[in-house]
Every structure is written in structure tokens, then in C-alpha cells.
Amino acid sequence: MTVVQPEGWPRGVGYADGIVAEGRVLAVSGQIGWDPTTQAFATDDFAEQTAQALRNLVAVLRAAGAEPAHLVRLTWFVTDRAAYVAARRAVGRAYREILGAHYPAMSVVVVAGLLEERALVEIEATAVIPT
Numbered sequence: 001m002t003v004v005q006p007e008g009w010p011r012g013v014g015y016a017d018g019i020v021a022e023g024r025v026l027a028v029s030g031q032i033g034w035d036p037t038t039q040a041f042a043t044d045d046f047a048e049q050t051a052q053a054l055r056n057l058v059a060v061l062r063a064a065g066a067e068p069a070h071l072v073r074l075t076w077f078v079t080d081r082a083a084y085v086a087a088r089r090a091v092g093r094a095y096r097e098i099l100g101a102h103y104p105a106m107s108v109v110v111v112a113g114l115l116e117e118r119a120l121v122e123i124e125a126t127a128v129i130p131t
Contacts, residue, residue, distance in 0.1 A: 001019060001070075001072065004020055019104055019105050021070075022128065023128045023130040024129045024131060025128055025129075026066055026070070026126070026128070026129055027124075028125040030123065031053045031060070031125075033056075034116070034119070035052070041118045045087075046091070050091050051094035053121055055098055070130070071099070071127050072128050073105050073106070073126040074107075075123070078109070078121050079113055083120065
């Protein structure tokens with residue numbers, strides 16, 4: 001996996017400008033901050049829902065034989081920009097604890113709502129598993 005950054009562009013904070021990878025592609029549907037076995041939310045805290053969504057994402061990766069280091073793309077859908085900004089430090093800690101120091105290409109999109117009414121964040125991913 002290679003990070004691609006155009007010459008002269010400043011290094012982004014928390015994301016890469018591009019990733020080149022070779023292998024099997026794993027597309028992971030949007031993961032939200034609930035317990036996937038009970039489909040119940042334990043909290044309405046933004047950072048805690050984000051941590052649970054990331055744990056759910058890692059569970060899908062591992063089920064496919066992948067690890068967080070194989071992620072090449074994350075798209076975050078958040079329902080409240082102010083809540084996301086306010087929780088950035090806690091979200092960053094959870095990210096590093098769950099995904100490590102790997103930062104794939106990322107986007108954050110503010111949306112009017114998510115299908116599950118209590119969901120504050122949904123994270124979809126693409127991983128490339130080396131062959």
C-alpha cells in the first residue's frame with residue numbers, strides 16, 4: 001500500500017490524499033454504533049457510538065481475513081457537525097485504539113439523518129487484502 005500525495009500539497013491531518021493498493025477488494029457497508037447482535041444502542045454519546053461503529057468495522061474486516069492496516073478508504077456520515085467537532089479528541093483516541101495509526105483516504109459527510117434514528121455516525125469502508 002502506498003500513500004499518494006501530490007507534490008507541494010501540505011500533509012493532511014488525519015487522512016491521506018490517496019492510497020494505491022493491490023489485492024482482493026473488500027467493500028464494507030456502513031457500520032453504526034450499535035451492538036450488532038442485539039441491534040440496540042448502548043449510548044447516545046457521539047464518541048462512544050463512533051468507537052462501537054469502528055469495532056463493528058474491525059469485526060467485519062477480521063471475518064474477511066483483513067486487518068485495519070488493509071483499509072484504503074473510509075467514508076463517515078455524521079448527523080451533527082457540531083457534535084463531531086466537539087468529540088474530535090475522544091473520536092481520535094478511539095480511532096487510534098481500535099484502528100491504530102493507519103490513516104486511509106477519508107471523507108466526512110454531514111447528513112440530515114441516518115436510517116436508524118438513534119445512529120449519530122455511520123462509517124463505510126473499502127479494504128484491499130494482499131493476495
